[in-house]
Amino acid sequence: MSECEGTPNHGAQEPLLAVSMGEPAGIGGEIALMAWERRAEALPPFFIVGDPDWLASVARRMDLGRVEAIDHPNQAIDTFARALPVLPSPVPLARPSWPGHGDPLNAPAVVGAIEHTVALVAAGAADGVVTLPIHKRILLEGGFTHPGHTEYLGVLAGRHWPDQPARAVMMLVGKGLRVSPVTVHMPLRRAIEILDRDMIVATGEVVARALIDDLGVESPRLVVAGLNPHAGEDGRLGHEDQDIIAPAVATLVSRGIRVQGPLPADTLFHAEARAGYDAALCMVHDQALIPLKTLDFHGGVNVTLGLPFVRTSPDHGTAFALAGHGGARPDSLMAALRVAATMTARRRAQGRSPRP
Ligand SMILES: NC(=O)c1ccc[n+]([C@@H]2O[C@H](COP(=O)([O-])OP(=O)(O)OC[C@H]3O[C@@H](n4cnc5c(N)ncnc54)[C@H](O)[C@@H]3O)[C@@H](O)[C@H]2O)c1
Numbered sequence: 076m077s078e079c080e081g082t083p084n085h086g087a088q089e090p091l092l093a094v095s096m097g098e099p100a101g102i103g104g105e106i107a108l109m110a111w112e113r114r115a116e117a118l119p120p121f122f123i124v125g126d127p128d129w130l131a132s133v134a135r136r137m138d139l140g141r142v143e144a145i146d147h148p149n150q151a152i153d154t155f156a157r158a159l160p161v162l163p164s165p166v167p168l169a170r171p172s173w174p175g176h177g178d179p180l181n182a183p184a185v186v187g188a189i190e191h192t193v194a195l196v197a198a199g200a201a202d203g204v205v206t207l208p209i210h211k212r213i214l215l216e217g218g219f220t221h222p223g224h225t226e227y228l229g230v231l232a233g234r235h236w237p238d239q240p241a242r243a244v245m246m247l248v249g250k251g252l253r254v255s256p257v258t259v260h261m262p263l264r265r266a267i268e269i270l271d272r273d274m275i276v277a278t279g280e281v282v283a284r285a286l287i288d289d290l291g292v293e294s295p296r297l298v299v300a301g302l303n304p305h306a307g308e309d310g311r312l313g314h315e316d317q318d319i320i321a322p323a324v325a326t327l328v329s330r331g332i333r334v335q336g337p338l339p340a341d342t343l344f345h346a347e348a349r350a351g352y353d354a355a356l357c358m359v360h361d362q363a364l365i366p367l368k369t370l371d372f373h374g375g376v377n378v379t380l381g382l383p384f385v386r387t388s389p390d391h392g393t394a395f396a397l398a399g400h401g402g403a404r405p406d407s408l409m410a411a412l413r414v415a416a417t418m419t420a421r422r423r424a425q426g427r428s429p430r431p
Pocket residue numbers: 102106207208209210211212224377388389390391392393394395396397402403404405406407
């Protein structure tokens with residue numbers, strides 16, 4: 076497992092990462108400033124896409140870092156040496172933001188920053204996207220219609236790269252573990268209702284491809300978790316394992332992917348089990364994210380696979396209770412920046428980077 080320890084390639088062209096501002100009332104601003112203060116710890120240069128006044132006020136309140144507005148991403152690398160660069164997003168905040176008090180009226184600015192960040196990468200102005208956490212309920216109350224970044228980034232990929240079919244797949248990576256949920260942000264009851272063979276096969280194919288191309292695993296070994304207790308106990312504790320998951324695994328095997336399953340999920344994540352595979356496909360969100368966040372909450376990184384561009388994120392959310400109080404740790408964001416830099420360097424070496 077190398078993603079979280081990987082150092083960026085400071086070669087001829089340094090990776091430059093565009094970071095969307097996320098929820099302004101959350102901890103995103105302060106962890107970005109903390110990460111900038113620790114830029115000497117093998118962090119790639121990055122700039123925030125968002126509201127410069129908002130970030131400057133976070134910096135003043137928390138006595139953290141320095142902020143400098145830039146007009147174009149090509150100023151970011153020079154600026155990064157003396158201040159955290161902020162490129163104004165085309166959609167300004169509607170109202171001033173207070174730590175811990177998200178405002179749905181600011182949702183268009185939060186979403187606008189995500190959109191602009193992807194547009195910059197599509198235009199070749201940055202290598203990859205890192206997103207600061209959004210607050211999903213507040214965005215939904217503000218009119219956003221997508222349940223998370225992962226789903227929306229799939230839509231934006233189609234908008235900017237119409238000739239490159241994308242299937243956005245969530246993967247969380249942390250020390251010794253990579254997990255991908257097949258169903259993501261939806262009620263558990265609905266996830267079980269819609270789970271089908273095609274979804275598992277499509278997710279498995281994206282994961283296997285990305286492990287090779289983006290994460291440097293030459294011959295990936297996948298495992299697929301069962302859905303029911305003990306993977307259904309041969310149909311006595313539920314039918315999905317036999318009727319849906321086993322046929323999906325057979326299809327993946329027939330397509331040349333090294334994969335086993337369905338395996339009982341309760342015994343899939345202990346140390347010896349983890350040593351036996353490179354990524355686990357899980358059937359529902361929490362089946363994947365609980366083990367990852369338990370093992371490596373502060374080092375975990377959320378990566379979106381299957382896109383024409385690199386996107387990573389810290390594995391945590393807006394942590395409203397911490398915002399403005401100084402207790403937030405920047406570790407997961409720093410890991411996300413390093414993983415994005417490693418992935419973009421790899422894509423550049425393969426001739427797959429949008430940045431010339
Ligand atoms: N990438 C993202 O945009 C993302 C990821 C996860 C959750 N979220 C969203 O964030 C919101 C809040 O979610 P939540 O409360 O379930 O999870 P959370 O990750 O915000 O907080 C969970 C716990 O971890 C702590 N914590 C989180 N980040 C920390 C950090 N950097 N340093 C120290 N402690 C930290 C919090 O104080 C809290 O106790 C929700 O709307 C959720 O959807 C967004």
